[in-house]
Amino acid sequence: MSQQVEEIQEKIERVRGEVSKKIVGLEDVLERLLVCMVCDGNALLESNPGLAKTMMVRTVADVTDMDFSRIQNTPDLMPSDVTGTEVIRESATGDKEFVFEKGPVFANIVLADEINRATPKTQASFLEAMEEEQVTAGGETYDLPRPFFVLATQNPIDQEGTYPLPEAQQDRFMLKLTLDYPNFDEEAEIVNRYTRQREDDIEVERVLTKDELLRAQELVRDVPVADDIRDRAINLVSATRDHEDIEFGASPRATLSLVLGAKGLAFLRGRSYVSEEDLEEMAIPVLRHRIIVDFRAEREGRTEEDVVREILK
Amino acid sequence: MTGAEELLQAEKEIRREGAKAAFLHSAIETTLVFVAVFLVIDSSSPSWLPATVGTDAVTVPGSAVAAVVAGVVFFAVDSVLVYRSRTVEYFEEANPQVEEALRTARDAARRNEETEMAERLYSDVLEELRTTSSEGFVSVRRIVGSLALVVGVGALLLTASIGGMGFGDGLFGNNPFGGGGDSASDQGQGGGGSGGERQYDDLQDPGEVLGETGEVTRGENDQDVELRRSGTGGDGSGETGSAGGGNDYTGGVEVQSQRAEYSPEEEIEDAELVKEYNLKIRGEE
Known part of the structure; x- marks a missing residue:
């Protein structure tokens, strides 16, 4: 096993x-x-x-x-170019029928x-x-x-x-x-x-x-996660909702991705448990596209990554 | 037994090790408290404390009884406090190689996770715990410090008793100077003891220690010295007395040489001049 x-x-x-x-x-x-x-x-x-x-x-x-x-x-590019479309195809018996032609997706x-x-x-x-x-x-x-x-x-x-x-x-x-x-x-x-x-x-x-x-x-x-690490993930994501530099914080889906990503990283590194480092390493790639810094912070040159780093401290 | 159950069992084992460590710490520190309390009480002999406790057959010094009581109370409180601090979390911190894994495994075991990864984690952690020592529970510095203090205070007690400084008579025999006593009955070193149980008659008379008292005659060494000045010094002709060498001193009586003295507060300005004067005086005698 x-x-x-x-x-x-x-x-x-x-x-x-x-x-x-x-x-x-x-x-x-x-x-x-x-x-x-x-x-x-x-x-x-x-x-x-x-x-x-x-x-x-x-x-x-x-x-x-x-x-x-x-x-x-x-x-x-049309949606059907992605997903596929139904085309008329003639069968061996000469009957014509709609056949779904799968797209590149x-x-x-x-x-x-x-x-x-x-x-x-x-x-x-x-x-x-x-x-x-x-x-x-x-x-x-x-x-x-x-x-x-x-x-x-x-x-x-x-x-x-x-x-x-x-x-x-x-x-x-x-x-x-x-x-x-x-x-x-x-x-x-x-x-x-x-x-x-x-x-x-x-x-x-x-x-x-x-x-x-x-x-x-x-x-x-x-992969098991310790309660305190799970709580830290929740707190991290919650902090993006209250941070003064952030206009829109991350959703609970971000929390799921953060914990799951930390599990994935732990697995890749041969561990059976999630460490704090896994969580911290995954925080930026998970959160950077889910939050938007407000105008004032943006004018001061602060990026989403900067804010996440600050929250991590 | 499942992996989760095994892990919870291991957690109990860790707690037991914590209890053992708490007992060890408390035992050593209690010894220190016992010796220290004994030393303090025996040296101060508070009036509220009887000198001895017990029956006619068996008597125990009151200071020893008080020290035992203090030690028991301290042990009860300290062992509980130390035991509470020696948690599994403490063990995890003391063993960082298993810290996160053990913490995660404990949480997973409480949730009764039995997935493949959880079982693997339990197995890894249990394997790691087999090679992990519980000595992290024991604070070596604290124990060494406590032992050093025990030895130090014990040595002080023993030395004082042998040297007759008044400590430890209850354990090491008679105390020549007694101890304690109220302030009204204090007599110099240690006081006489207000309870009256201790008899130190041989030391009540300081004369026995210092010898017979007697009159001492006052020393007398009065000497008459006549100083006569001659010469031309200081007449306004540009010669000074010292330059002209005209300062003559003649003694009316013989002056015996004496040991030179000076006050340490005074600074000798010109030692050579003093020496010169001294030689001149002697030369004229």
């Missing part, structure tokens, strides 16, 4: 190793991405272009034996690139799929494959012609991850690695099956 847990933890550790064959740096982002996966959550990824978001997600899909699809969001890992470029209607179709893990079309309901994981990206610059995600919809993303530029050594390694060979030349091994990932998700939910 315990051996199986250790085996899965070991395999997830190997996932990191395999992904790092292709991705230089970004260890923290990868770890949180895996936290999201083992918690059965979705992530919002914010970064400038060219920081290997797509490559990372595709590599994770490769090493975890999962279907991967990428949707490039544009203003003319029917994959284990869906990369929704630049989600803020899609119209609110299309965004809503994504978010509904994320929340319900099913798609309804033509009166029929279709379950999405399990595990199901949406990674949506946003570009912090070039906001013209975008439809920023409403706060209520951002709340549905378990984590918001931000990517920084690599440091000098990392960038030198990237240059060395990818000017001598192509991305496809680097082979990664498939180390984690879908079933094992689903099992990991069950185990993560079973």
Whole structure:
């Protein structure tokens, strides 16, 4: 029993190793991405272009034996382009019938690139799929494959012609991850690695099956949490509702994500219990997109991360 | 027995260890209190305390009885206080390697969680507890400090008794100076004791200690000294007496040499001048 847990933890550790064959740096982002996966959550990824978001997600899909699809969001993207649509198809007998043609959202890992470029209607179709893990079309309901994981990206610059995600919809993303530029050594390694060979030349091994990932998700939910750590999570989230610099605080869904994320991090690190550090490490990625600093604080240059850090002290 | 039950059992075991540690602390500190109270009471001999307690067959010094009572009361209070402080939380703090895991496991066990991860946690924590010492419950510094004080106060008691300073007569034999007594009957060292039970007649007469008293004749060493000045010093011609060497002193009687004396408060301004004068006086004798 315990051996199986250790085996899965070991395999997830190997996932990191395999992904790092292709991705230089970004260890923290990868770890949180895996936290999201083992918690059965979705992530919002914010970064400038060219920081290997797509490559990372595709590599994770490769090493975890999962279907991967990428949707490039544009203003003319329709909900049916995402979820699928019914088409008329002629059968072998010559009869014509409506057949549901599944859209790109029917994959284990869906990369929704630049989600803020899609119209609110299309965004809503994504978010509904994320929340319900099913798609309804033509009166029929279709379950999405399990595990199901949406990674949506946003570009912090070039906001013209975008439809920023409403706060209520951002709340549905378990984590918001931000990517920084690599440091000098990392960038030198990237240059060395990818000017001598192509991305496809680097082979990664498939180390984690879908079933094992689903099992990991069950185990993560079973990780025990001490009462005082649970209480601290509640107090942390509550504090965002009363903080003077915050216009809108985080919802109870944030508390759920915080505790679950801390469980996921503990599991990834081979522990059977949640520590204070797990909670603190997850606080910023869980809360930063769920709170809004008020005008005065924003004018003083304070960000959501600053406020969360202050609450953590 | 499930993992949760085993863990709760382990928690009880930790509490038992805490109780043992509390007993150890309290026992040592009670010894200290006993010795200290005994020392204080025996040295002050309060009037309200009888010198001895007991029957004709068995008598116990009153100070010892008071010290025992104080020790019992202290032990009762201290052991409860220390026991309350030696909680499982205290154990967790003293053993940081199991702190969070044990805390989480205890909470999970109380919720009767029996999931795979919870069982794994119980198993890990129980394994860790097997190699964790409960010595964290014992405050070594506190024990060493208490023992040092016990030894120190005990040594003081013993030394004072042997040296006849008046402590510990109840335990170590007769006390030559007694102790206590009301202020009215105090006589110098230690007083005579107001209760009348203690007899120290041999020391009531200071003459026995200091010897016979007698008249002492006053010393006398009067000497007549005549000082005569001659010479030309100070006549306004620019010569001073000292420069001209004209200061002559002649004694009318013989002056015996005496031991030079000076007052420490006075500062000798010119030792050489004093010496010169001294030599001149002797040369003229």
